[in-house]
Amino acid sequence: MAIYFYKVCEPYGCFSNFSPHSIDIQGTYWSTVEHYYQAQKFVGSANEAIIPIIHAAATPEQAAALGRDRTLQVRSDWEQVKTQVMHVAVRQKFLTYPDIQSILIATGDELLVENSPTDYYWGCGCDRTGQNYLGKILMSVRQEIREIAQIGDRALHDYQ
Numbered sequence: 356m357a358i359y360f361y362k363v364c365e366p367y368g369c370f371s372n373f374s375p376h377s378i379d380i381q382g383t384y385w386s387t388v389e390h391y392y393q394a395q396k397f398v399g400s401a402n403e404a405i406i407p408i409i410h411a412a413a414t415p416e417q418a419a420a421l422g423r424d425r426t427l428q429v430r431s432d433w434e435q436v437k438t439q440v441m442h443v444a445v446r447q448k449f450l451t452y453p454d455i456q457s458i459l460i461a462t463g464d465e466l467l468v469e470n471s472p473t474d475y476y477w478g479c480g481c482d483r484t485g486q487n488y489l490g491k492i493l494m495s496v497r498q499e500i501r502e503i504a505q506i507g508d509r510a511l512h513d514y515q
């Protein structure tokens with residue numbers, strides 16, 4: 356059975372980018388994955404001054420609202436890099452917090468779907484035809500973590 360998630364307060368809310376898990380990316384702490392993701396839109400752009408403002412946003416909702424401000428121009432390569440930016444941030448989140456890492460691993464091979472009614476890129480949209488890239492990233496991170504654990508198990512076995 357597929358697992359649908361979206362709001363932080365709902366089941367599997369820790370899979371949302373708005374969940375209250377800070378991440379360290381190259382020595383900078385970001386309050387949530389959403390803060391980091393929205394700020395990366397402006398790296399190297401004419402609107403780089405917005406980055407510290409997004410970084411300091413009190414909530415992920417505020418960070419998202421700032422990053423979605425259509426009067427600001429995003430970096431020219433954003434469409435090419437945004438999926439990789441998200442992947443790096445989501446991977447870091449699940450490598451940092453063992454409790455939510457366990458929740459992710461416990462989903463086994465289930466399909467994970469961001470049940471956003473409006474987002475057809477990161478989520479499935481209101482008619483479930485969306486591309487679900489956030490769900491795909493979570494499933495990929497789940498596999499990466501399993502492989503890291505297998506390498507650890509093998510090394511321990513060889514050592515003993």
Ligand SMILES: Nc1c(N[C@@H]2O[C@H](COP(=O)(O)O)[C@@H](O)[C@H]2O)[nH]c(=O)[nH]c1=O
Pocket residue numbers: 361362363371372373389392419422423469471474477489
């Ligand atoms: N979880 C969640 C949302 N979904 C998130 O919005 C982000 C996409 O932003 P953008 O590329 O600017 O459209 C991405 O992190 C996606 O997972 N949006 C919301 O308004 N509320 C929410 O609770």
